[in-house]
Amino acid sequence: MSEKKNVLRLDNITMQFGGVVAVDDLSMEVNEGEIVALIGPNGAGKTTAFNAITGVYEPTNGMVSFLGAPVVRNHPQGKMKKQYKGSNAEKFASDPVLNPTPDKLTALGMARTFQNIRLWKTQSVFDNVLIAKHMLRTSNFFSATFRGNRAEEEKQREEVLELLKIVGLEDVQHELATSLPYGKQRRLEIARALATKPKLLMLDEPAAGMNPQETDELTAFIGRIRSEFNMTILLIEHHMDLVMDISDRIYVIDFGKLIANGTPEVIQNDQRVIDAYLGVEDDA
Amino acid sequence: MIDKQATKRKNLISLIAVLAFLALVLALDQIIKPTSRMYMLLTVLQKGSVYALAAVSMNLLNGFTGLFSLGHAGFMLIGAYTYAIFSIPSDARDTVYQYFDAAVRISFPELLGNALGGFGTALGVLISVLLAGLVAAVFAYLIGLPVLRLKSDYLAIATLGFAEIIRAIFQWKKLGPVTNGSNLLKNFARCSTFKLELGGTTLSLSTFVPVLIATVCIAVIVLLVNSTYGRAFKAIRDDEVAAEAMGINLARHKMLSFCTSCFFAGVSGASMAMVLSIAQANNFKSAMTYEILLMVVLGGIGSISGSVIGAMLFISASEWWLRGLDSGTFLGINAPDVFRNGFRLVVFSIIIMIVVLFFRKGIMGDRELPEVLGNLLRRHASKPAVKEAQGNE
Numbered sequence: 001m002s003e004k005k006n007v008l009r010l011d012n013i014t015m016q017f018g019g020v021v022a023v024d025d026l027s028m029e030v031n032e033g034e035i036v037a038l039i040g041p042n043g044a045g046k047t048t049a050f051n052a053i054t055g056v057y058e059p060t061n062g063m064v065s066f067l068g069a070p071v072v073r074n075h076p077q078g079k080m081k082k083q084y085k086g087s088n089a090e091k092f093a094s095d096p097v098l099n100p101t102p103d104k105l106t107a108l109g110m111a112r113t114f115q116n117i118r119l120w121k122t123q124s125v126f127d128n129v130l131i132a133k134h135m136l137r138t139s140n141f142f143s144a145t146f147r148g149n150r151a152e153e154e155k156q157r158e159e160v161l162e163l164l165k166i167v168g169l170e171d172v173q174h175e176l177a178t179s180l181p182y183g184k185q186r187r188l189e190i191a192r193a194l195a196t197k198p199k200l201l202m203l204d205e206p207a208a209g210m211n212p213q214e215t216d217e218l219t220a221f222i223g224r225i226r227s228e229f230n231m232t233i234l235l236i237e238h239h240m241d242l243v244m245d246i247s248d249r250i251y252v253i254d255f256g257k258l259i260a261n262g263t264p265e266v267i268q269n270d271q272r273v274i275d276a277y278l279g280v281e282d283d284a
Numbered sequence: 285m286i287d288k289q290a291t292k293r294k295n296l297i298s299l300i301a302v303l304a305f306l307a308l309v310l311a312l313d314q315i316i317k318p319t320s321r322m323y324m325l326l327t328v329l330q331k332g333s334v335y336a337l338a339a340v341s342m343n344l345l346n347g348f349t350g351l352f353s354l355g356h357a358g359f360m361l362i363g364a365y366t367y368a369i370f371s372i373p374s375d376a377r378d379t380v381y382q383y384f385d386a387a388v389r390i391s392f393p394e395l396l397g398n399a400l401g402g403f404g405t406a407l408g409v410l411i412s413v414l415l416a417g418l419v420a421a422v423f424a425y426l427i428g429l430p431v432l433r434l435k436s437d438y439l440a441i442a443t444l445g446f447a448e449i450i451r452a453i454f455q456w457k458k459l460g461p462v463t464n465g466s467n468l469l470k471n472f473a474r475c476s477t478f479k480l481e482l483g484g485t486t487l488s489l490s491t492f493v494p495v496l497i498a499t500v501c502i503a504v505i506v507l508l509v510n511s512t513y514g515r516a517f518k519a520i521r522d523d524e525v526a527a528e529a530m531g532i533n534l535a536r537h538k539m540l541s542f543c544t545s546c547f548f549a550g551v552s553g554a555s556m557a558m559v560l561s562i563a564q565a566n567n568f569k570s571a572m573t574y575e576i577l578l579m580v581v582l583g584g585i586g587s588i589s590g591s592v593i594g595a596m597l598f599i600s601a602s603e604w605w606l607r608g609l610d611s612g613t614f615l616g617i618n619a620p621d622v623f624r625n626g627f628r629l630v631v632f633s634i635i636i637m638i639v640v641l642f643f644r645k646g647i648m649g650d651r652e653l654p655e656v657l658g659n660l661l662r663r664h665a666s667k668p669a670v671k672e673a674q675g676n677e
Contacts, residue, residue, distance in 0.1 A: 054529065106531035114529075120522035122586075122650065123515075131519045134512050135531030141540060144511040145504065153512065196531055 005032040007200050007232045013062035014086035015052050022048040024256040035233045037247040045256040046236045055102040073098040111198035113189040115205040119177040126173040129160045132195035167191040183214040203235040313491045324604045326491045333498035334556045336595035339579040340502050341548035347586040349541040350521030352440045354573050358447025359546040361568035363416035363553025368469040368563040371412045376471035387461035393473040413554045420550025421543045428542045454565040468564035475558045494555045584646030589653035
């Protein structure tokens with residue numbers, strides 16, 4: 001797999017809250033053009049890992065590299081030095097700490113969606129996507145206020161319309177974002193993430209709360225996004241059908257620890273994964 | 285395409301309406317004499333425009349960016365003082381700074397007035413007003429650095445505290461050479477002295493100037509709110525986490541909004557000094573912030589035209605319509621025992637309670653005037669058509 005370019009790489013990411021290790025020594029990589037899934041039973045630490053990658057949380061230890069350059073890096077400091085329960089505590093101790101806010105990571109090309117949909121409620125569908133374009137502006141505060149940026153604004157509006165056509169929401173563009181049915185809100189959230197022109201799209205449980213039919217539609221939709229935008233995608237998911245259908249590779253975590261990784265076929269037959277999902281009978 | 289033309293037409297209509305309003309104010313300024321009974325209308329327009337600008341600038345922060353700040357009176361104070369200090373003419377300076385040796389010895393209206401004549405005086409006033417806004421914005425930046433890390437109620441408490449501290453500092457004796465201590469500043473370029481000589485006739489501008497300042501500033505705020513930055517502000521208000529995840533730098537944008545809002549608060553403070561002809565720190569109590577907040581809530585949080593309407597209604601009611609409640613006679617009823625000092629506030633509080641209970645979203649909600657009027661017109665236009673259709677059956 002070395003011939004493919006590395007988009008995202010996690011080295012020994014550990015996330016500890018007080019005495020609880022939510023993510024333990026997680027290392028993984030996502031290569032260009034791949035769809036990679038991160039799965040695990042409830043409370044396994046998937047969303048925590050996601051938040052540590054996107055800058056919402058500061059990982060306790062470990063490094064995240066994006067497009068070959070380190071973007072997030074930390075090692076146990078202060079009080080955490082004594083409390084730290086994970087491994088590799090010394091590995092990054094001499095490297096400078098990197099702790100960017102989420103917007104800096106988005107500016108680099110990481111765009112995400114949320115498990116519980118977070119659209120801007122009072123804004124129209126069109127404006128929701130248009131606001132995401134704000135990041136790409138070249139105009140400053142004054143030129144924007146006094147309309148010195150007409151050409152840019154015009155271009156952005158056209159791009160938004162184009163994007164809405166691709167995701168099939170152009171007929172509801174003037175409606176309030178929250179008035180859309182659930183499935184369309186999901187699609188809008190993905191469109192909003194795509195509007196930032198990302199190099200990596202990160203989907204946090206895109207099929208959460210969807211019925212089987214909606215899930216099928218979403219599966220097709222994600223596949224289409226991949227081919228149309230030549231997008232690299234990392235997704236967290238519960239729905240096994242969706243994951244097995246579209247993923248190139250799968251990482252499985254349980255209690256914060258990586259227990260398996262490989263192609264869908266390998267994962268489906270992995271005894272540890274089956275145990276994690278179905279439980280192991282205790283010999284009492 | 286049709287959309288674009290419709291927006292263009294709407295913008296044109298709005299522009300014409302605003303210009304017509306300004307012309308009307310200018311005309312009223314000439315027609316109504318100080319002895320007339322309608323003179324109250326001019327007072328209301330003067331004070332109302334000051335408060336309208338203050339309310340709109342507060343709405344930019346509270347209604348559009350979702351930062352609940354209660355420091356407005358403090359920033360208006362800074363604006364009022366900056367304007368006053370930099371426009372006191374040199375011969376009046378010693379009578380104003382009775383107990384101190386004035387430290388600031390520049391007066392922009394006088395300086396430029398001497399160099400360029402009448403136009404220079406106007407330019408000097410403009411510079412002083414802009415300076416008032418800028419100084420308020422600089423203070424806002426410094427206060428914002430620690431305070432904007434806070435959220436909702438905590439931010440409100442912190443900004444309220446800062447406003448009170450500013451008021452105390454401006455009354456501090458040690459700063460007397462600049463702020464005249466707890467004494468008031470007066471004799472600076474003020475509304476009642478603004479006149480325009482046009483070929484022999486003298487036009488009074490005492491109402492036109494504050495209205496013009498408010499109109500221009502509110503127009504700029506409208507432009508800002510509808511720009512890409514304004515949309516980013518709304519995104520922060522609606523969902524901060526999502527805004528940050530979509531690449532909007534929270535710290536930067538909150539600071540931008542805070543400083544802009546305080547800039548216009550400073551300008552409205554300057555314009556208040558112009559209208560009242562005095563600047564005194566004691567006037568800018570937190571009660572003033574609550575009044576402004578009330579106008580914003582009354583008009584509708586997140587609606588600029590709502591804030592303007594709220595401010596005008598509030599000022600009309602408190603200065604004009606309900607004045608009789610304090611002075612013995614109201615609506616022809618003469619009852620000096622009931623209608624005496626303070627009764628106005630009782631009635632006022634009751635009205636406010638009714639509004640807050642039954643019109644919770646304010647007069648306009650989060651809609652704007654053109655939209656509301658457009659809907660009304662359309663409904664009106666479609667009604668006869670319906671009747672006709674029924675008649676044909």
